[in-house]
Amino acid sequence: MASITTSVQRDSPRGSWGFRLGKLSPYLWILPALVLYSVFKLGPLIGGLVLSVLRWDGIEDPVFVGLQNFERIFSDDIVGLALTHNVLYALGTVTGKIVLALFLALLLNQGMRGRAFYRTSLFMPVVMSFVVISILWSWLYNPDFGLINSLFKSLGLDFLALNWLGDTDIALGALIIVDIWKWYGFHMVIFLAGLQTIPVELYEAARIDGASNRQQLRYITLPLLKPVMVVNVTLSLAGAFNVFDIPFIMTQGGPANATMVMAVHIYLRGFKFYRFGYSAALNYVLLVIVTLVSALQLRLMSSNDGD
Amino acid sequence: MKQFSRRSFLKTSASAAGAALLSASPFALNVIRAQGDYQGKFVIMSAGNAEQNAGLIEGIQTQFPGIEVEWRGLTSERYAELFTASEVAGDQIDIMDLNGQDLRRYAVGGRMKDLSSLSYLDRFRPVGLETYTVGGTLWALPNGGISGFPFFVNRKALDTIGFEGDPESYQDLLDIAPDLKAAGIAPFVHGGQNIYLWPIWQFWGYAQSSGNNAVEGTYSVLTGDTKFTDPEHLAGLEYLYRYAQDGMFIDSVNSMDTDAAQLAFTEGKGAFWYHHSSFVGTYRTGEYPNLDLSFIQPLRSVEDTSIMRQLPGGTGAAVGIYANIAPEREEIALAILDFMTSDEMTALRNESGADAVSTNVNVSPSEDPLALRYAEIGSPAQITYLDWYWPPEITRAFQEHQQAIVAGTETPDVAAQGIQDVLDELYADGYEFVS
Incomplete structure (x- = not known):
């Protein structure tokens, strides 16, 4: 595209239609995407901001309430609880997904037989729908009929046969496992792509200098994977703060709010309690939190780069 | 030869049944043909889907030539959001076919027309009309x-321990519980993971603790005259607490969804199951070798034996006319409403819903012994689901706190205070209950 533009500019005298078109062409190319982005992203974003300063139940006429919806967030007990769960969820899923994905990517990066098969198999959960996965895992977790408890019991590990989704102490952990299972394949593929960009000469040189496998991992692989790691952690972190499908389908935020997260809380406030304005305000707070957390994480990881 | 899918078969059969019924119906001769000049699209915004109502749709189109019904099946869960979206977008809306629990929102919000002066109200059972009257207007x-939530019993499970007859009180259940557990049978299964199913425990409990004045008591608490922390309301939560503390529920109750609860019950792993009466239809069409189905009214938890063991239920869909309907479609909407709720069309709806008792006086939907039993002992003891009066925040508060009670992380008094706090917040926000 760049060469076409350049050629139009070179051949057309300044001020001619051709010249103007040449100047405009980059914008014309991005116009369709920009229109779509404006309609489906910017529009709702602005609409949400307007909604956040209104009180509207979908029936009565909207009333302007200024920042009242935002003030209200501070007295909403569930917000603190849901945010805590989001943080725990983020810690669990980010750590689990990154460690597992990196481990599997390192394994698959070896010249092992059937690599394509394993790679495809491990990626499968990523393409499955959230609903399917949530229902599937609900049954796996079923304390009476589920495969997980049956397996533990058949191995004589009865103490591990737990009330996975019904116990307030472990329900959130059970959901974290599902999220890790759903997404590790995605992060694994990104790690794999990153691993394949590392020049083999570096490993050859390290081996000649007598570096062990562990030293190669620590001093070559991990440092050079840092850009990929940043992408993986950022995506994973943002996903954890926005998580909705798995807790909504599997536990509806229960039992007794033990798996309540911000997105479910926002949904309930909006579509079950018809507080669309308050729900929009909560959404904006979540947006700010995700942006801050992601920015902080990017800053931390890039500052380590300088070291 | 053309292959029929199950879906197309059902749709064709239902349509044919509807058309056949219509041609033989006295309604076809007597209906007031008040449709005026309007012809064209007619929109019904329904909580039910078009497939289930194919016979009705076909019937309307046959009865009113030139009318093309657009049945928008919004589902009960998403009715509010999709209705609001349609309204904001200025879509055509003519008839609203609501889940009963949503009626209050739209009635109080001025979205429905007053139907109090219709001439054919005597075709309905009075309980239905009372339920859909808000602020003195129908x-x-x-x-x-008409359906509800009885305590389903697996007679085979009770036979296992040699118990004959029906238990009547909580004490009866306590007495047989050790034998049931020894036989590997949980006294109760319940789909507790489905948070929406918990408030029904409060409905029957409060019906007893309020001396069969649950609806009046609900009005009283929602207008601020009483509180959820008052003894009568608290008692409902205490009954649930007792069931949980005494080990009446299967251990996995809070992680059991409705399917898992049904499986456990039908496989004989639970003696009782608190579920909707529509399960009678499922039972008749399925094969359950470990189940001999029966049901009872909720067990008595109060000392006073003169108090009726009421069970919560609903009175069918709430069908009304959209308040802002275009004037040129008002006449036809009234005629279609009359037709939709006629005995013939209601019978069709009862058939597809496997209903035990019809909303219409002259319709007998089923000869099934359990359905007849429900008509005999269930429906007369029925009280309206209290969350049809509660604002949704209170329903959610009950769901969350009841789950916590069953999980053992909250006591009834703490739960009641939590629920009252939510109501107090609503008052502070300007909430006002219209009886």
């Missing part, structure tokens, strides 16, 4: 089946 007509 906003919707009851349509479909």
Whole structure:
């Protein structure tokens, strides 16, 4: 595209239609995407901001309430609880997904037989729908009929046969496992792509200098994977703060709010309690939190780069 | 030869049944043909889907030539959001076919027309009309089946321990519980993971603790005259607490969804199951070798034996006319409403819903012994689901706190205070209950 533009500019005298078109062409190319982005992203974003300063139940006429919806967030007990769960969820899923994905990517990066098969198999959960996965895992977790408890019991590990989704102490952990299972394949593929960009000469040189496998991992692989790691952690972190499908389908935020997260809380406030304005305000707070957390994480990881 | 899918077969059969019924119906001769000049699209915004109502749709189109019904099946869960989206977008809306629990929102919000002066109200059972009267005005007509939540019993499970007859009180259940557990049978299964199913425990409990004045008591608490922390309301939560503390529920109750609860019950792993009466239809069409189905009214938890063991239920769909309907479609909407709620069309709806009791006086939907039993002992003891009066925040508060009670992380008094706090917040926000 760049060469076409350049050629139009070179051949057309300044001020001619051709010249103007040449100047405009980059914008014309991005116009369709920009229109779509404006309609489906910017529009709702602005609409949400307007909604956040209104009180509207979908029936009565909207009333302007200024920042009242935002003030209200501070007295909403569930917000603190849901945010805590989001943080725990983020810690669990980010750590689990990154460690597992990196481990599997390192394994698959070896010249092992059937690599394509394993790679495809491990990626499968990523393409499955959230609903399917949530229902599937609900049954796996079923304390009476589920495969997980049956397996533990058949191995004589009865103490591990737990009330996975019904116990307030472990329900959130059970959901974290599902999220890790759903997404590790995605992060694994990104790690794999990153691993394949590392020049083999570096490993050859390290081996000649007598570096062990562990030293190669620590001093070559991990440092050079840092850009990929940043992408993986950022995506994973943002996903954890926005998580909705798995807790909504599997536990509806229960039992007794033990798996309540911000997105479910926002949904309930909006579509079950018809507080669309308050729900929009909560959404904006979540947006700010995700942006801050992601920015902080990017800053931390890039500052380590300088070291 | 053309292959029929199950879907197309059902749709064709239902349509044919509807058309056949219509041609033989006295309604076809007597209906007031008040449709005026309007012809064209007619929109019904329904909580039910078009497939289930194919016979009705076909019937309307046959009865009113030139009318093309657009049945928008919004589902009960998403009715509010999709209705609001349609309204904001200025879509055509003519008839609203609501889940009963949503009626209050739209009636109080001025979205439905007053139907109090219709001439054919005597075709409905009075309980349905009372339920859909808000602030002294009838906003919707009851349509479909009267149904509710009895305690289902697996007689085979009780036979296992040699118990004959029906338990009547909680004490009866306590007495047989050790034998049931020894036989590997949980006294109760319940789909507790489905948070929406917990408030029904409060409905029957409060019906008893309020001396069979649950609806009046609900009005009283929602207008601020009483509180959820008052002894009568608290008692409902205490009954649930007792069931949980005494080990009446299967251990996995809070992680059991409805399917898992049904499986456990039908496989004989639970003696009782608190579920909707529509399960009778499922039972008749399925094969359950470990189940001999029966049901009872909720067990008595109060000392006073003169108090009726009421069970919560609903009075069919709430069908009404959209308040902002275009004037040129008002006449036809009234005629279609009359037709939709006629005995013939209601019978069709009862059939597809496997209803035990119809909303219409002259319709007998089923000869099934359990359905007849429900008509005999269930429906007369029925009280309206209290969350049809509660604002949704209170329903959610009950769901969350009841789950916590069963999980053992909250006591009833703490739960009651939590629920009252939510109501107090609503008052502070300007909430006002219209009885």
